[in-house]
Amino acid sequence: MRRSLLALLVLALTVALVPAAGAQKRGGTLTIVRPTDPVSLEPNLETTAPGAWVYFNMLEGLLALDDKMQIKPALATSYEVMSPTKVRFKLRPNVKFHDGTPFNAAAVKFTYDRALHGKPPARWASLAGSLSGAEMVDDLTVDIVTREPYGPILRTLAMYCMGIVSPAAVQKLGPDFSRAPVGTGPFKFVEWKTNTHVIIERFNDYWGDKALLDRVIFKVVPEEGARMIALQTGDADMVLFPSPAQLPALRTDPKFTVHETTGIRVVFAGLHAGQPPLDDVRVRQALLHAVDRKSIVDNIMEGSAGPARGVLAPGVFGYKDMQLDKLYPFDRARARALLAQAGWTPGPDGILAKGGQKLSLSWLAARGRYPKDGEITEAIQAMFKEVGVEARVQVLEWAAVFQQVRGNPLNHHMFTLGWVTSNADADYSLFALFHSKQAPPAGWNTSRYANARVDTLVEQARRSLNQSEREKLYFEVQDILAREMVWIPVYTTKEIIAARSGVKGFQIHPVEYNLALWKTWLDR
Amino acid sequence: MLTFIVRRLLLALPVLLGVVFVVMLTIDLLPGDAVSLMLGEHATPEAVATLRDHLGLDKPFLVRYLDYVGRVLGGDLGRSIQQNRPVAAELADAWPATLELAAAALLIAAGLGILAGVASAVWPNSLFDALARLGSLFGLSMPIFWTGLVLIVVFSLWLNWLPVGGAGSLRHLVLPAVTLALPSVAMIARMTRSAVLDVLREDYVRTARAKGVGEAWVLGRHALRNACIPILTLIGLQSGQLMGGAVLTETVFAWPGLGRLMVKAIFARDYVLLQGAVLVFALAFVVINLLVDLSYGLLDPRVGRQG
Numbered sequence A: 001m002r003r004s005l006l007a008l009l010v011l012a013l014t015v016a017l018v019p020a021a022g023a024q025k026r027g028g029t030l031t032i033v034r035p036t037d038p039v040s041l042e043p044n045l046e047t048t049a050p051g052a053w054v055y056f057n058m059l060e061g062l063l064a065l066d067d068k069m070q071i072k073p074a075l076a077t078s079y080e081v082m083s084p085t086k087v088r089f090k091l092r093p094n095v096k097f098h099d100g101t102p103f104n105a106a107a108v109k110f111t112y113d114r115a116l117h118g119k120p121p122a123r124w125a126s127l128a129g130s131l132s133g134a135e136m137v138d139d140l141t142v143d144i145v146t147r148e149p150y151g152p153i154l155r156t157l158a159m160y161c162m163g164i165v166s167p168a169a170v171q172k173l174g175p176d177f178s179r180a181p182v183g184t185g186p187f188k189f190v191e192w193k194t195n196t197h198v199i200i201e202r203f204n205d206y207w208g209d210k211a212l213l214d215r216v217i218f219k220v221v222p223e224e225g226a227r228m229i230a231l232q233t234g235d236a237d238m239v240l241f242p243s244p245a246q247l248p249a250l251r252t253d254p255k256f257t258v259h260e261t262t263g264i265r266v267v268f269a270g271l272h273a274g275q276p277p278l279d280d281v282r283v284r285q286a287l288l289h290a291v292d293r294k295s296i297v298d299n300i301m302e303g304s305a306g307p308a309r310g311v312l313a314p315g316v317f318g319y320k321d322m323q324l325d326k327l328y329p330f331d332r333a334r335a336r337a338l339l340a341q342a343g344w345t346p347g348p349d350g351i352l353a354k355g356g357q358k359l360s361l362s363w364l365a366a367r368g369r370y371p372k373d374g375e376i377t378e379a380i381q382a383m384f385k386e387v388g389v390e391a392r393v394q395v396l397e398w399a400a401v402f403q404q405v406r407g408n409p410l411n412h413h414m415f416t417l418g419w420v421t422s423n424a425d426a427d428y429s430l431f432a433l434f435h436s437k438q439a440p441p442a443g444w445n446t447s448r449y450a451n452a453r454v455d456t457l458v459e460q461a462r463r464s465l466n467q468s469e470r471e472k473l474y475f476e477v478q479d480i481l482a483r484e485m486v487w488i489p490v491y492t493t494k495e496i497i498a499a500r501s502g503v504k505g506f507q508i509h510p511v512e513y514n515l516a517l518w519k520t521w522l523d524r
Numbered sequence B: 001m002l003t004f005i006v007r008r009l010l011l012a013l014p015v016l017l018g019v020v021f022v023v024m025l026t027i028d029l030l031p032g033d034a035v036s037l038m039l040g041e042h043a044t045p046e047a048v049a050t051l052r053d054h055l056g057l058d059k060p061f062l063v064r065y066l067d068y069v070g071r072v073l074g075g076d077l078g079r080s081i082q083q084n085r086p087v088a089a090e091l092a093d094a095w096p097a098t099l100e101l102a103a104a105a106l107l108i109a110a111g112l113g114i115l116a117g118v119a120s121a122v123w124p125n126s127l128f129d130a131l132a133r134l135g136s137l138f139g140l141s142m143p144i145f146w147t148g149l150v151l152i153v154v155f156s157l158w159l160n161w162l163p164v165g166g167a168g169s170l171r172h173l174v175l176p177a178v179t180l181a182l183p184s185v186a187m188i189a190r191m192t193r194s195a196v197l198d199v200l201r202e203d204y205v206r207t208a209r210a211k212g213v214g215e216a217w218v219l220g221r222h223a224l225r226n227a228c229i230p231i232l233t234l235i236g237l238q239s240g241q242l243m244g245g246a247v248l249t250e251t252v253f254a255w256p257g258l259g260r261l262m263v264k265a266i267f268a269r270d271y272v273l274l275q276g277a278v279l280v281f282a283l284a285f286v287v288i289n290l291l292v293d294l295s296y297g298l299l300d301p302r303v304g305r306q307g
Helices: A006-017 A049-055 A105-117 A153-157 A167-179 A224-233 A244-252 A281-290 A293-300 A332-341 A373-386 A398-405 A426-434 A452-463 A467-484 B002-029 B034-039 B045-055 B061-073 B087-122 B127-141 B144-158 B170-200 B203-210 B215-252 B258-267 B271-299 B301-306
Strands: A002-004 A029-034 A063-065 A071-073 A076-083 A086-091 A131-138 A141-146 A187-193 A197-202 A215-220 A238-240 A256-271 A305-307 A352-354 A360-366 A390-396 A414-420 A487-500
Touching (some): A105 A131, A105 A167, A131 A153, A244 A256, A281 A332, A281 A373, A360 A373, A360 A398, A373 A414, A398 B034, A426 A467, B002 B271, B034 B045, B087 B170, B087 B215, B127 B170, B144 B170, B258 B271
Parallel strands (some): A029 A215
Antiparallel strands (some): A256 A487
């Protein structure tokens, strides 16, 4: 089975050759403000956005994801599946690192060895499934090896944090490499002043289309109000994490452009299906009917989030629209009927009861971890009350919620969480969240969902390297989940970036970390 | 004098050890730990265990405390848990900015506060006095983050005179220093007013005036010098306040100082970094108090003789 990425490349080139409205201008400095400083500038120590936004422009992996979430070639030009645990990649010739050393198979092997077998391993090692390393075949051919058959390997290699680093620079800089990384990307590192700014500039020996901007400055402005004022005064050209309250005004102001797209995080109210009363599927279905999800998206999220149509976000490989609006429309009468079927009858205080036990759910939530997480929890609490279900919400700081949700046993019926399918492959979510063996502390099956058929399907899909077969298996998993709902999916995040309208050519990506700036230019 | 200074510095040692103990215990008692926060939602339990072990976080609390103290006494502040960077380097990056901000604010607070206080005392119950009192009330009541944002809106957004935030030039320093100084200006003005008023009622002031001493000399030589001790004590206390306030001011104005470093360390449960920052703050407190005590001796000869 040999498949060339050339066809994709040709397609990409054709699109790029369509003349753009207005000629691109070269040069200039783009100033970006965002709330926090990076932890580090190399993926081994940093997988969160503040660092990823910067290093994504300096380090490249073998593959990348375009803004339609399709795999495209980066440092690899083609691949061939050799065995269920081995994929062979042809590497792009004549590519140089920023320090002038050549990119080759040895650099790929060095990067993965250092990340996966280092002490401690890279922080992204947990994201990479059973990826175990790389073996050199010749100078420009490399075999990527996994411990077991691993279907999501391509999308895993296309993750933002899989950038290949210069072995020479790592040896020369030692621990300081994490503050001044050297890769092959369109921008190279210039300066990092802690808590002030990071500066990168165009790499003139880049193998592909050179970046249009001379420089990019990433400034730290922790205060949301101050960030928005900086955009208005022109101190900043672009704001990451703009204030949602100001977006309606910015959208109508010709001085600004609001870039937005559907993200890959689903925020949901999770249900603990492993214990009464939520082990009864009718009760879970009733709770879905009781929640007016559209109203939450419209009124609480105010357009800064999209509806959740399932447990995955639309950009993810294997996603299927679970038709929740058809299966579980907002309908209090149906909710009450289902609860009555399950034996719950109204008690003296209006709260449903069965055998002297009230239908009272304890609910763990954080505030401020995900957009409006506290508010949506409170809204659903009120909606539950309308059908006679009491929710006892406990709002704690994120670190505390994390510890409890990730622990075993879980002493709550419900929990508010968000989940990013980091490698954009359904395996990442459907396996870790719904396989019966993945209940904490092993994995993230916080709902304690157990279905033998689902277990078989996600295992089979993980072992297969046939992508269309895998897709079918994931569709079936989502069909089963749709019937047995162990989540109330509330919204899919939107990625939103506000910029001055002179910032042209910028394309926002569904994956928050993939902030590509090499096609961006300034018209001023 | 020298023995006094040395004794005071030695006494500071148990204070610093205590501070480190309390901070470390607090971080330990907070829910959530550095490693699971660092590795995020997606970490496997093995990954968490490996990293905890690597960082020595699985050792008992007292062992970690003694380890830390031992290393600090040997001159090593350790490496930050989250960034794996020497804490000394992080602190060296951050503390000059905080010192600059706090010093500028102190200068503004002391200068404006004393001037306004003396003027209010010289013309008590005048229009100026009433306005100064109103201003003080305002300065004391408004939270720093609010004042800061209002100043940004007026001077950056509307007038476009000063940058929104960041550090680097004198223009960058103006807004954060003024914001940080405002509550202290108010305190110092109030204190100066009452201290000077008290002194002006003293017999020796009347005597001075009776023998024909000029009003400026009366104020400067007789009144202010004698009113100095409470004002100076307050300024000393305020310098501590200023460093505390710097946490907020630095956030509003994107000022790259110690306050922001501390907030970051707390959210990441990075106790090594936090300890380092707290140690710098605690040391600054000790030094300021010492300076204030020493200055008493300069201003009031009686203090020196008794001490």
